[in-house]
Amino acid sequence: MPQYNPPLRDMQFVLHEVLKVTDELRGLPPHADIDADTINAVLEEGGKFAVEVxxxxxxxxxxxxxTLDKTTHEVTPPKGFKQAYAQFVEGGWAALSCDPEYGGQGLPFVVNQCFYEMMNSAxxxxxxxPGLSHGAYEALHAHGTDAQKKLYLPKLVSGEWTGTMCLTEPHCGTDLGMLRTKAEPQADGTFKLTGNKIFISAGEHDMTSNILHLVLARLPDAPQGSKGISLFIVPKFNVNEDGSIGSRNGIYCGGLEHKMGIHGNATAQIVLEDAVGTMVGAPNKGLAAMFVMMNAARLGVGNQSLGLTEVAYQNALAYAKDRIQMRSLSGVKAKDKPADPIIVHPDVRKMLLTAKAYAEGGRALAIYCTLLLDKELYHPDEKVRKDSGEIVALLTPIVKAFLTDNGHIATNACMQVFGGHGYVKEWGMEQLVRDNRINMIYEGTNTIQSLDLLGRKILGNNGATLKKFGKLIGALIAEEGVNEKMAEFINPLAYLADQMTKFTTELGFKGFQNPDEVGAAAVDYLRVAGHLVFGYFWARMAQTALREIAAGNPDPFYLGKVQTARFYFAKLFPETATLMRTARSGSRALMDTDAALA
Structure with missing residues (x-):
């Protein structure tokens, strides 16, 4: 049977030793009193909930x-899910980082980030x-009217109700400008929506008394394309003015998708037949409002793969220490056994360290991004708020795509460590591979994230935001450039940072002449950018660990951190050279292929 131990020590290392989040939070008025002990205590209890429940x-x-009852259109999740959700609500976990005005606990996003990593591992x-509800909460909190907030947010915050995002339709996925769901205005100010949505995660279940669907639809006079999309809140049960539940609304589950993974989540086909909804935000401006939810979801999806990478690594490591097979190439290691544990073999270690490096690098990046969100919302300096928002926007497609791609690499590697047992269900490893695979697809495929990063976030402002992040790298290089003990981490990072400007400029020039050049290079480019960001955080983690070692701290955690950083820069980081070469190879080998694809 698989196992899971919350990585609290590594979380504390990133939070308190590398990023020093309590110092950062002290400058944010709502979080000025948050201390390390409070954060650690919350996460310890959160880890227990993940492991035990x-x-x-x-x-x-x-x-x-x-299970879908096709007569009633009701969906029943697997046994125990509803009871676990009741415990989740009772423990106040749904309200962790929500606004106290609506019943939230008001804790920083960095705390919620770490809690949800553990939940995703579990x-x-x-x-x-509950994860989708956070996105619905964010969208309503940012764009809802006062009346909508008063009516709906307390129920979302408490977890009494859950939320969904209803975007995709059978004929359109990412290209939302093609959606056909209609919204007809009514005399009382409401709208009646008719249409079909697919792939709606947590779209129907009996775990809560109501579900709030955020639905994209078109008004009768809406312009074509993405400029004609409005956002509506459509509850499963209509809600009375006093907040009580009224009649059943005309929105229901018409079918469940039969998926490769995440079987325990109800991925629903949603039918709307004169469903009553109210508009969120301005007419024809729904996509901007929904992007609040979509960006939250993209960070959340990266966190899903981070969680799966961690739990896959833990189980593969335990198995590799226990499973005996063959003898070490360099001589017998376990003299009291007929064979050595497979962890003595170089390639087994490579697979384990790949997962470990991607988990710990991803954790540092994810925590950093949520700290930026806290600063964007609450920092008293407008420039800091603006810069934080720009950098987190830059990093969001990297979190979504790089972490999920890495999760695919890591979970497959960890399954491989198990050999034939990895392919057998009861060990739990093949499920992690299947569950992770959706993360590379939904909330905008990783190719879409790559186009967003290169085309919009970087070339769209001539690399201005990339330069802001580059200044952080430059400061670290200036600080540690003459430190011989940091050379194996700083030198490759400095080289790639220098190459990145030339690389980006070259792709931008080619893309200006032929947009297909951007499309051909974008996926490789995002992976290079991902390594640049990971390299920065791995160098910072190595810096922190080396300082502790130099100060005489005997904790082996720090030596392990330095060794993992060394592996990352020696074995994973160098793929950037190949990626830059393939990105530079251009679009011709892809687009001049009509005969090959005939």
């Missing part, structure tokens, strides 16, 4: 899946039910 339901939930399918 949701992790035991992961394999059984995958095996059982969700059971991604279950965690998606």
């Amino acid at each position: 949701t992790f035991p339901l992961n394999i059984s939930g995958d095996e059982e899946g969700c 059971n991604q399918a279950w965690t998606m039910y």
